[in-house]
Amino acid sequence: MTDVNFYLDKLNSQSYAFGLPLVTGRVKARPADFRVIEVMDVEPSGEGEHFWLDISKIGLSSERVAKSLARHSGVAYRDVGYSGMKDVNADTRQWFSVWMPKQLGFDWSEFEMNEVTVHSIHKHNRKLKRGTHKANEFRLKVVDLTGDIESLEERLSIIAGCGVPNYFGEQRFGYGANNLTKAQGLFDQGRKIKDRQLRSVVLSSARSFLFNEVLSLRVKNGTWNAFYDGEPASLNGTNSVFQTDGELDNEQRLKSLDIHPTAPMWGRGHEKQTEHYSELAEMESEVMKEYEVFTQGLEKHGLDYQRRATRSVPNALQYRIEGDALELCFSLQKGQFATSVLRELVRQG
The missing domain is CATH 3.30.2350.20 (TruD, catalytic domain)
Structure with missing residues (x-):
């Protein structure tokens, strides 16, 4: 059985879109520093x-x-x-x-x-x-900042204009990534999870891990914000996905953050859907080969293949740096993680 440290190492080594941050700070030093307001639809x-x-x-x-x-x-x-x-x-x-x-x-x-x-x-x-909710509004504070503060402001400007990789945050995988070891036990050793909600969380964690692995590769090779031929696109602010056709209009919409590239949420039916974008599908399949226990387990448990945007766009991003503290306000559509925005800005001290 794969050691939990294997999954932790994978999660900790996910690629950065703009290089390792040059600033260190403390995130969630107290609950009041991480405020979330649910926006209903x-x-x-x-x-x-x-x-x-x-x-x-x-x-x-x-x-x-x-x-x-x-x-x-x-x-x-x-x-x-x-x-x-x-x-x-x-x-x-x-x-x-x-x-x-x-x-x-x-x-x-x-x-x-x-x-x-x-x-x-x-x-x-x-x-x-x-x-059911539409989005989440975040009011965050990062304290004890040290390092190149000027680079932090530069990154904030870049992120406002092009977004960040839409990684699932660490909270999706449980404390110490134990949801992933539970998933492996469920898939590989037949360990039953009687609690329906816990089983759903574990399946979702495995699926999210695979998504992050593909996204990390695309960040590394510079395609997380670019289309492969025939790639499905995601409409910003929604979960709507449609097939791209290489037209100039789609490239313009991509640059304006109206639509985004996508990566797989693994499940049944992937063979039929991926026939429209063979080059991208081949790359994704190479990543999946290392995790056949997860891919086969997700299919066996009846999850259907879907696509999810590779970019997350913090809307109405505002910030203030005062002394050794950064204050941030922005909103994200549901299912996206503020910790993935913070990850590109500061290393946690």
Whole structure:
């Protein structure tokens, strides 16, 4: 069985788009230094069998808050919904839903949880499902900066204009990358994971790791922001993917960050889809050869082949450097990681 250090080394050696940062700093020195606000794509209707709660939490996982809501309301955990898994070591604001068809007048005033604030409660006719939000707004602070501060400002300007590699952040892989060793145990040794949610997290981690490996190679060879012939493109701000045809218009849209190259989210059906871009598919297959346990395992567990953008664009990027601290504000579409932006700016001290 592959040692966990193998995966950690792989994750730590992912290519940098602009070279190793020349500045060191501390990220998430305290939860208040990493603030996340969920931007929803829908609004509660005001009526229905589901309570939607707008909640802030500090230093807590989304799962832990969801379980507390279930206990307080006397419902099953499966009847509590939330759109995104937010950082634990952070100050985050997001929505939760609780299905209570027989207690439409439930009094939430007695719900209490340390480091949790309920801002508002609304009725809605649907459960809040994963991926319902549109984006996340980030307000970040990096402290104890040392090094070439001038180079930091240069990088911020570059990133505002061309984005960063859309790596999955380290939190996707669990503490010490243990989600990946669990995936290997599931695929290679048949170790069953009875908890459905944990199994989903483990499968997603394996898939995300493969994506990162392909993206790292494309960063290294300078194609993370360029199209291969016939490559599928991703429309900025959405998960919509379409086939490119080499027209000048697509190249212009690429430069303006309207569309992006893509890398594989591995699963069933890859053979049929990749026949349209043979050169890119050959490169990706070479990467996958090292991880046949993962590719075969993902296909066996029924995941379908998809594509994901290789670039992440921080929108409305603003920053301030004062003394030894950097303050950043920007937004990212759902499923993208602020830590991947920070990775290109500072090395963690």
